[in-house]
Amino acid sequence: MTPDPVLRASDADRDRVAAVLGEALATGRLTSLEHADRLDAAYTAKTVGELVPITSDLPDVSAPNIVALGIEQQTIDSTFSKVIRKGRWVASRHTRLSARFGALIIDLTDAVLPGREITIEADARFGKLIVLVPDNAQVIDEGVSMFGKRHVSGGTRSDGPLIRVTGQSVFSKVIVSREVSDWNLNSVG
Structure with a gap:
């Protein structure tokens, strides 16, 4: 029995x-x-x-319980360096960002977001971590900062993804914003 094509799709669908798609990528079909x-x-x-x-x-x-490659969790690290991830890339439901004595810049505006809610675990120690979110994103800040600066802004629009920001920053700067005018991607670091 095939489902009715006009039915609303669920996250499980x-x-x-x-x-x-993950299997097709892994086997070279895509x-x-x-x-x-x-x-x-x-x-x-x-x-x-x-x-x-x-x-x-x-x-x-x-396989009935196969999970798409990289969809559930990934880590992006910057230690004593500057790392920039932007353009078209596949984010995860839970992305851990780690900046240690360096700069980490993540641009989610053109990224493929797997689902309506993703969690960004932003951990920074003696570094700088910047996340640019889509214009229609709703951002919730659940993180903490000690001896640093933490600026998380986002809207309350319900038509875009929910981005939950967790983690902690110590002697660091963490910025999560949809406004690119606040900072220049090329001058950070």
Whole structure:
């Protein structure tokens, strides 16, 4: 029995499509750009019918509990260096950002966000950590700062992703914002 294509898609429906896409990327059926584009389409799909064409040219994944590659958790580190991640890339549901004696700049505006809610664990020690979020993101700050600066801003719009910011900063600066005018990506560090 196939589901009605006009039914609203659930997060579990989107995750099943993401699993097929992850397997296709791992086996060389999709390039990383094709994977990112299709993953973005899957996580922005509103109905089950919108999910069908995303994987229509790919074999189904046989393992029932397979999780899409990199979707659940990832870590991005900067130690005694400057790391910038921007452009089209696949973020995770839980992304740990770690800046130690360096600068870490993460731009989520063009990233593929897997689901409606993601958690950014922003840990900085003697460094600088900057996260640029999409314009329609709702940002919730649950982190702490000791002997440093922590500036987290975001809106309350309900049409975009919910980005939960946790973690702690010690003798560091943590900025999470949708305003790029506050800082210049190339001059940090």
